[in-house]
Amino acid sequence: MKKILLSACALAATLAVSCDDDDNTQNSGNGDNGASNFVGAVYAMTNGQGQIAGNEQGPNNIVAYGRNADGRLTPIDVFGTGGNGGDYDGGEGLDPLISAYALTKTRDNQQLLAVNAGSNTITAFNINQETYALEAAGTPQSTGAIGPNSIDVFLTTSGPEGTKGIVYVSNITRSEFLAQGEPAQQGTVTGYWLTNAGELLPIAGSTRDLANRPSALQFSPNGEWLLIASINSGAAALASGSEDELVVYSLDSSTGLLSTNQLSGATSTLRGNTEGRNLPSAIGFQIVGDNYVVVTEAREFQPDGTPPAFPALQDGSVSTWQIQADGSLTPINLDVASGENNTGRTACWLDFSDDNTFFVSNAIEAGLASYSFNNGQIELLDQVAASGTGTGGADNGPDAFARTEGWIDMWISDDGQFLYQLYGLDGTIGVYRINGTSLQLIEERSGNLPDNNTQGIVAI
Numbered sequence: 001m002k003k004i005l006l007s008a009c010a011l012a013a014t015l016a017v018s019c020d021d022d023d024n025t026q027n028s029g030n031g032d033n034g035a036s037n038f039v040g041a042v043y044a045m046t047n048g049q050g051q052i053a054g055n056e057q058g059p060n061n062i063v064a065y066g067r068n069a070d071g072r073l074t075p076i077d078v079f080g081t082g083g084n085g086g087d088y089d090g091g092e093g094l095d096p097l098i099s100a101y102a103l104t105k106t107r108d109n110q111q112l113l114a115v116n117a118g119s120n121t122i123t124a125f126n127i128n129q130e131t132y133a134l135e136a137a138g139t140p141q142s143t144g145a146i147g148p149n150s151i152d153v154f155l156t157t158s159g160p161e162g163t164k165g166i167v168y169v170s171n172i173t174r175s176e177f178l179a180q181g182e183p184a185q186q187g188t189v190t191g192y193w194l195t196n197a198g199e200l201l202p203i204a205g206s207t208r209d210l211a212n213r214p215s216a217l218q219f220s221p222n223g224e225w226l227l228i229a230s231i232n233s234g235a236a237a238l239a240s241g242s243e244d245e246l247v248v249y250s251l252d253s254s255t256g257l258l259s260t261n262q263l264s265g266a267t268s269t270l271r272g273n274t275e276g277r278n279l280p281s282a283i284g285f286q287i288v289g290d291n292y293v294v295v296t297e298a299r300e301f302q303p304d305g306t307p308p309a310f311p312a313l314q315d316g317s318v319s320t321w322q323i324q325a326d327g328s329l330t331p332i333n334l335d336v337a338s339g340e341n342n343t344g345r346t347a348c349w350l351d352f353s354d355d356n357t358f359f360v361s362n363a364i365e366a367g368l369a370s371y372s373f374n375n376g377q378i379e380l381l382d383q384v385a386a387s388g389t390g391t392g393g394a395d396n397g398p399d400a401f402a403r404t405e406g407w408i409d410m411w412i413s414d415d416g417q418f419l420y421q422l423y424g425l426d427g428t429i430g431v432y433r434i435n436g437t438s439l440q441l442i443e444e445r446s447g448n449l450p451d452n453n454t455q456g457i458v459a460i
Contacts, residue, residue: 037069038074039069039415040132040413041067041076041460042064042411042429042457042460043062043063043112043134044448044457045060045062045114046060046450047060047455048453051087051096051452051453056084056086057086057087058084060083060084060119062078062081063075064076064132067418067459071433071443077133079125081116081123082121082123083119088117088182089182093406093452094452096454098283099283099455100216100285102150103455103457103458105127106153106164109127109414110129111124111126113125113153116140117147117172121143122148122151122192122200124167124194124198125137137195137198138198138199141200143171145171145173146171147171148170150169150214150215150217151169151170151217152217154219154223154251158254159256163196165194166193166219167191167192167193168190168258170188170214170215171188171189171214173213180237182232182307183235184232184237185213185232186212187210187213188208188209189228189249190202190207191256191258206257206258208258208260210228210247211244212231212240215229215281215283216229218286218287219251220291220323224251225249226248226249226258227249227293227323228249229282230242230282231298232281233280233301234279243267244265244267245295246267246282247262247264248262248263248265248329250327264328266321267279268334269334271304272303276303277299277335278308278313279301280297280319280335281299281301286351286352288373289355289375289376290322292322292373294358294378295320295321296317296348297318298316299345300313314342315337315338315340315344315345316338316347317337318333320332322376336378336379338360338362339362345364346362352373353412354416356373357372357437358370358373361421363408364404365387365404366388366404366423367384367385368384368407368410368419368421369382369383369385381437386421386432388423404425405426407422408423408454408455410457411457411459414460417433418431418442424453425452427446427450429445430443430444431443431445
């Protein structure tokens with residue numbers, strides 16, 4: 001595996017475009033095919049320049065690709081966020097923010113939103129509707145805490161004049177918990193108005209302190225709720241004592257403010273359970289249909305809440321709940337395993353291809369599993385719907401991270417035809433055609449991303 005750390009200029013040179021060190025942003029170039037041949041686009045975030053010492057990982061960039069009708073990708077350009085990437089996952093370069101949705105888009109495909117975990121800011125871009133190039137909208141906005149790692153937007157006409165949506169971002173931790181590490185960290189969420197021009201305006205009084213270290217957040221489709229997932233629910237080191245892997249806040253779309261406190265919380269597995277099941281580190285989730293919440297769960301923290309030890313990892317899982325009218329969560333399917341005998345240990349990201357099928361990415365195993373979905377009821381269909389170079393089987397060796405491509409974030413194109421998988425330890429995007437519940441590899445696009453420490457991918 002290569003360990004080349006690419007600078008912003010080296011990335012741009014790879015795409016045969018010029019690099020402007022003054023503004024850290026390149027806004028020209030449509031790819032050889034021209035914009036008229038693209039049916040969509042894929043955006044991947046470098047999260048810095050590849051892994052370096054410390055939490056700050058250097059200038060953050062978005063690599064843009066045109067999406068061709070056959071799913072293949074053509075590089076467009078590299079766009080600087082004006083912020084820095086970050087690493088808060090202990091130094092192996094895989095899933096550095098331990099999160100989903102570090103990069104996201106508006107549902108009308110007009111804006112792209114990115115976190116800058118190393119500089120504690122977020123950046124908004126306008127997407128050129130003809131060329132799919134990006135243009136920064138305004139300046140990066142401070143998040144007021146440490147390590148922004150997940151971002152979502154709800155489009156609404158209920159806000160102040162000149163705005164089109166509400167944006168919330170989760171931060172890994174507050175300063176007083178940083179030195180205590182992952183098991184004890186507690187983060188925040190904070191909100192912004194998204195203007196019609198694509199700029200971000202802070203919402204006064206929107207910050208809410210969390211009892212856990214967040215991993216992802218999403219609005220419900222109707223904008224009534226904001227849900228936040230956590231990776232350290234039930235950890236013995238948590239001063240808050242929280243065992244919630246999911247928490248629910250209500251949203252007032254006219255003010256942009258969340259309820260003062262969480263309305264409810266839930267977990268699939270409590271500390272001290274008699275089954276000897278590791279606790280859920282929830283990362284990716286989606287809210288679909290009639291407010292069904294589908295959550296991926298790595299199983300890392302041990303049953304007594306002590307920190308994860310690699311040989312003690314267990315098969316991950318998927319759990320489902322439904323949000324009720326009062327904001328409470330009703331369990332439907334809990335702890336549906338993503339493997340057997342430690343063959344699916346890191347179930348961390350998911351996306352739906354249609355109303356009845358979704359795919360789950362396992363990072364260390366470097367594979368995708370397929371699941372059926374029916375009103376919250378789920379079933380594992382194929383543990384290995386797609387696979388790359390992973391650790392394989394129940395191998396818990398110390399060099400596991402050195403021997404996997406590290407399949408992390410994924411995103412399915414708006415037309416539901418193609419799945420784009422980010423290989424977090426190989427600088428590659430895997431392109432898969434979706435054929436019902438099966439996947440067909442179309443291409444693997446390399447050469448434009450750092451070989452490690454990447455986070456975030458979006459497809460339109």
